[in-house]
Amino acid sequence: MLIDNIRLFLIIAEKGSLVAAGREAGLSATTVSERLAALEAHYGVVFFNRTTRSLSLTDEGRTLLSGARAVLGELEDLDTRIRYGAETLSGPIRISAPVDLGRSFVSKVISAFTKQHPAISIELSLSDGYIDIVSQGFDLALRFGTITDSTLRIRNLGHFRRIVCAAPSYIHARGTPQQPEDLAQHNCLVMRFGTTLDNVWRFGSGKKTRTVTVRGNKTVNDGSLVRQWAVDGHGIILKSELDVAPDLTSGKLVALLEEYAAPANPLQMMFPPGRAQPRRIRALAEVISTAMTEIGN
Secondary structure, X not given: OHHHHHHHHXXXXXXXXXXXXXXXXXXXXXXXXXXXXXXXXXXXXXXXXXXXXXXXXXXXXXXXXXXXXXXXXXXXXXXXXXXXXXXXXXXXXXXXXXXXHHHHHHHHHHHHHHHHOOOEEEEEEEOOOOOOOOOXXXXXXXXXXXXXXXXXXXXXXXXXXXXXXXXXHHHHHHOOOOOHHHHHHOOEOEEEEOOEEEOEEEEOOHHHOEEEEOOOXXXXXXXXXXXXXXXXXXXXEEEEHHHHHHHHHHOOOEEEOHHHOOXXXXXXXXXXXXXXXXXXXXXXXXXXXXXXXXXXX
16 A cells, blocks of 8 residues: 555656546545545655645655655566566656757657567657756656756766758858857847747857857747758757758758857756666666767767
């Protein structure tokens, strides 16, 4: 019963309400409340701060959240190995990735992975904004740049440049910027990452670092759309080489200001804090890492 109540606790944390958790689990709100109370009584702590409109995790709740996923994941793996053999992988995986990278790279890795392991189900969430992988229940996430949350476990997948680029049609109509400051006279298509507007573009390194605040007539929080706008000739973009490499190769986009390029950014794979990961997550992480190494080479 304790394990079942912990599973129900995870559903409550992910859904954000007792009623929603009850719908997910097929239980009444009263039953959900009683089982949560029993779990809290067992540990002698409160896992949620409750108001009439919302629930939020206490410190003890966050501790249980991170630990419970690891423990329940190991139980699922153990159950699978006993029932179907040690080599079988099964169960759900939730992964978050940037939009462009998710569509072009991660989706292909997932397709091959689930073909090899049909008992695994994967939910892929695409977002270019900040993701709290613990509170939102993700097993792993891919993100560009330095990760500031020291509680997360990080695996570096390599370093990749961000490239300033535009379509030949735009360059023909508006000319080629010769130095970063020339971008002030151009229509730059700007990305929004959550609450952060990516309109300060950095060039060079060390003492030669310079920044330029760019402007344009289009801003979007979808990396795939901003790339398509650039291909259509609407303006200049700053995108990871992973996202625009096919367009540069085909000539749909042209790299600009290469001599002023900033150092490459890391691509990180993040995992929630905890001591152990289920085998299915370790297996997917290894496949992603291997596939990214092949791209880097």
